[in-house]
Amino acid sequence: MTLKTTPILAVSGVGKSFPGVKALSNVSMDVHPGEVVAFVGENGAGKSTFLKILCAEYSLDEGNIDLDGVKLNHCTPLDARDAGLRLVRQEPEIIGDISVAENVFIGEYPRLSFGRVDFPGMRATVLELLERYGFAGMIDINALGRTLSPAQMHIVEILRALKDGVKLVAFDEPTSSLTSREVDRLFGLIRILKSEGLGVIYVSHRLHEVMEIADRVVVLKDGVLTGDLMIEDTSEPEIIKLMVGRELAHGFNREETTTTEVVLEVNNLHSQWHNDISFKIHAGEIVGFGGLVGAGRTELAKVLFGEYAKESGVIKISGEVKNIRNPSDAIAANIGLIPEDRKGEGLILVRSLIENASMAVFSKLSRFGILRNRDMVTTVSPYIKQLEIKTPSLDQVVGKLSGGNQQKVVLARWLAAKPKLLILDEPTRAVDVGAKAEIYRLIDDLAKKGMAIMLISSEMPELLSMSDRIIVMCDGKISKPIEKIDATEEAIVNYALGTATN
Amino acid sequence: MSLTKNSNNSLSAGKFFKNVGRVTNYIGAENLSLIIALIVMVVLINSQTEYFFSGRNIFNIGQNMAVVGVIAVGMTFVIVSAGLDISVGSIAGCASVICALVVTQLGSVPGGVVLGITIGVALGMVNATIISILRVNPVVATLATFSAFRGVAFLIAPGGRSIGVLDPSLGYLGSGRLLQFGDFPGIPVAFMILVIVAVGAHFVMTSTVFGRSIYSMGGNPVAARLAGINLTKMRYAIYAIAGSLAGLAGVIVTARTSSGQPASGTQGLELEAITAVFLGGALLAGGKGTIVGTMLAVLLLATLSNGMNLLGIPTFYQLVAKGLLLVVAVAIGQWRMARSERIQAKVAAAGGDD
Known part of the structure; x- marks a missing residue:
């Protein structure tokens, strides 16, 4: 550990608000040369906001960002890049009809005289980079972008970040589309970067990876820093506690309603995203759906609503089997869907x-x-x-x-449509606090009147206070329903991360 | 709410603007500017020539509007649904030929009219199939059928030439007149057909589930589908309507020219109709546009070319003037939209109504 060095990145007192939401407040942390700092937190804890502020996609409201002596408080994304700060995105933008080498150099093609592109120079540089970072032979530099696998796209994105003048690399959920062998290779790369004295920020949901690769872990919760610990001094359970340990101060207290009338029954549903999903929702019941972004919750809502196709399985509404092929069928079957992306x-x-x-x-x-x-x-x-x-x-x-x-x-x-089953996908996203409370009251009212409600939410307090039962999704599968009295944030996070089993 | 407080300063002026505002709301700001443009143009033309307001001339304007007007009505359906139909002129050509063939070979005028419209419906369905089932973009799909349908029109016309039709009852549709007495030249029958079509279309667009659903699918197809609107069915109906009206236009051309014309008289109609729809306030992105606006625009364009003819301005200038008019009209629309967004942003920033 080289903690006596001056930090390559120093962040102090950074705050950012969006209308009605304080996304980050007073976040301070630093990264030293040759150090890997992991960033963990739940959905909406502020990790993405922090990354976007770092690479200047968002401007910060207050605080200081200092990269190797250069102030990056109010600069353009290009300035941040020039200063040596690079982000490796989870879903890189790869242009389908140009080669790998061109994709790496997109926007910064090396030039010859008369503005000609230096293709040989470009290819040579890319080959050299592949060699240097242990990716040799894994990707054909002349292949077209659209022929690449997700892992190969990730390599292109990494090369873009590393090709010149880099001082700090931030990885955003780098392993979400990788197999375990590819993860090992990525860790190899990160170790090379460490040895070259770069700073590395590693954002991930996967705690065991964090324990393996990081030197230090920074925990965010609701936009506030709740922990900054050396890896050797901490453990997974402690990190989880820091991620979730929250008072349910703004929760909504629902009276429990129990009826026996089953409104929705799903049996052995399979689809492109889902693997053997079965559950029931009763009249007057709110069933919360928790899980990480990408676990397949929104897709489940859309499969039930007939927007996406299912491969097999049975959907029953009030005991009747319904063949739902499109949204009009779903509406005829008395299902309503409030989609996540309202615009x-x-x-x-x-x-x-x-x-x-x-x-x-x-x-x-x-x-x-x-x-x-x-x-x-x-x-x-x-x-x-x-x-x-x-x-x-x-x-x-x-x-x-x-x-x-x-x-x-x-x-x-x-x-107005008076459905029997209402599916709400993140109903309070980007809604201010006042309107949020009204929407909670309304959902509660609807349940009291006997509507069955499927509530997809990434906000823990919302999920915990509104739901009668909670089902957690992970990688297209569901956990067994957690009854309200047993529901804790730890339990949900454990199921969502796949660290707990049914 | 802070906005209304300012009007207390001068009560009478406030009242005046309020009334103007009410009228604007009723007619729609876009339509109001079309009406103003029309009035300005009429005043200008009338100051230069005494013939403009003669019965004969007004009759001519009505007569000349009919064909492009009928097509523009169908085009409004298509453009509001966020589509485009470039093939309508070619469909009209097919219909003109079919109508003439039926009248000359079978001797049945009603049969000719009905079959002319029917071929329009059929070709519209072909467009819908290419767009919905084969998933070809509407512009590309109808660009293809624009060419193909014109070819079909030449193929079904014997020898690819026009077919003379000397049937007075068919001619009545094209150049007949109603209520003629004394100096009053009457109302062109073709114009009355346009009025009936436009009134019907206006009712459909404003008051039926089908019409409102066109606005929804044009504004946001995903949201419309998630609200239970079947986009494929909608597209079939919309392109069939556009086709049927193109067919009707083709029939009117046959009636007016006493001949089934594979090309002459129907070429370029699609672009004139599209011009009118955009001038009438529709958005290429869909979700916006009205039959009233389109009809005002058709009237404006017909008046423009009539006035310029009366003033002896060569056609070349007329073409340039039409182009300018469209650019100016759409630019004003954009400016108005940007301004209302700015005002809204200001209100929001000041922590206003929200």
Whole structure:
């Protein structure tokens, strides 16, 4: 350990707010040359925000970032790159129709006279880099981008970061698409980087990898630093405790409701993303779905809703087998879906509030295909009122409403449709605290009235306080349901990380 | 809410603007600017020539609007759904030939009209199939059928030449007039067909589940599908409507020219119709646009070329003027949208209504 050296990266007191959310507050940490610092935390703990601030994609509100003597507080992403800071992204942008060598040098092609690209020089440099970092023979430098495997794309992304003037490399979830052999190779690379005296930041969910490769671990929770420990002084359970140990101060207290009427029954569902999924949701019950991003929760919602195809398995609504091939079938089967990406998948931003809110029930509001305007107003208005959607009029273009109000418009649409099963995918994402509380109250109300609710959420307090039972997904499989009394953050995180078994 | 407080300063002015605002809301800001442009143009033309307001001339404008107007109505459906149909002019050519063939060979005018429209529907379905089932982008798909359907029109016309049709009852559709008395030249039958089509289309677009769903799918196809709208069915209906109206336009061309024309009279109609739809306030991205706007734009374009003809301005200048008009109109629309977004951002930053 070379802790007596001056840090290559020094971050002090960094804070960042988004409307209604404090994403990071007062984060200070440093990275020394030849040191690997792991960053861990739950979804939404602020890891991505921190990385984006580091490489200047977001500007910081307060604090200091110092890379080897260069202040990077308010610079452009290009400045940060020039200063020697590189990010290896989880899902690199690879251009499909150009070669590996060109992909590595994209935007910075070496030149000859008259602006000609120095292709031989480029290929030679890439070959040299491959050799130096232990990737020799793993990738054909003349292959086209679109022929690459995810692991090969990752190598291209790594070479982009390392090709010149690098001082600090940040890896964002580098192993999510790698096999264990590829992970070993990546660790080999990180050891080379260490020996070359670079600083390394390693962001990962996988604690055993962190224990293996990192020298130090920094823990974030809700945007606040909760731990900065040398690896040899800590253990996985301690890190988990630091990640989750939270008071449920802002939770919502639901009365428990239990009925025996099964609304949704899923048996042995298989799909491109899912492996043998079976569960039930009763009337009046809220079943929370926890798990990491990418565990297959959103895809499960879309399979149930007929947007994505299932390979096999049976979906029953109120005991009846339903063959759901598209969203209209799902609506006919009394299922509603509030998608995660409300702008991309929920709303028609250029159209009015009333149109957006009544879309799913157009056919109920019409006679011989002719819409009855008055019925539209009388159907939708009560929900606009109940949800306290702030709007100058029903004809307001939805794109002009605030985020919270937009989310409520999607909610209003499905309330008007009166489904038996409502699937909510991250219903409070990018919604401010006040609107959040209202949405919780409303979901609770709906359950009380007998609706079955499938609540997908990455926010622990939301999951723990709203759900009657929690099902955790990991790699397309589900855990057994955790009853409310047994539900703890540790239990959920353990299932989500795959460190606990059923 | 802070915005309305300012209007207390001058009550009468505030009231005036409020009323203007109400009128604007009812007509729609885009349509209002079209109306203003139309009025300005009419005043300008009228100041230069005494013939503009003559019955004969107004009759001509109505007559000339009909063919492109009918096609523009169909194009509005397509563009609002975020599609495009470049093949409508070629479809009209096919319909013109079919209609003439049926009338001359079978002697049935109603049969000719119905079959002309039917071939339009069929070719529209071909477009929908290429777009929905073969998943070809609408611009590419209809660019292909633009060429193919024109070829078909020449192939079905014997010898690839036009077919003379001397049937007075068919001619009535093209150049007949209603309510003619004294100096009043009457209303062109073709124009009345356009009015009926436009009123019907306006009703469909504004008041039916189908029409509202077109706006939804144009605004955001994914959200529309997740709200239960079947996009494939919608596309079939939309391109069939565009095709049927192109077919109707082809029939009117046959009636007016007393001949089934594989090309002449229907070439370039698609671009004129697309111009009118965008001028009428539709977005290429879909989700926006109205029949009223399109009709105003068709009227504006017809008035422009009529006025320039009266003033003896050569066609070449007219083409340039039409192009300029479209650019100016769309640029104004963009500017207005950007401005309203800026105002909204300011309100949000000031912690206003939110």
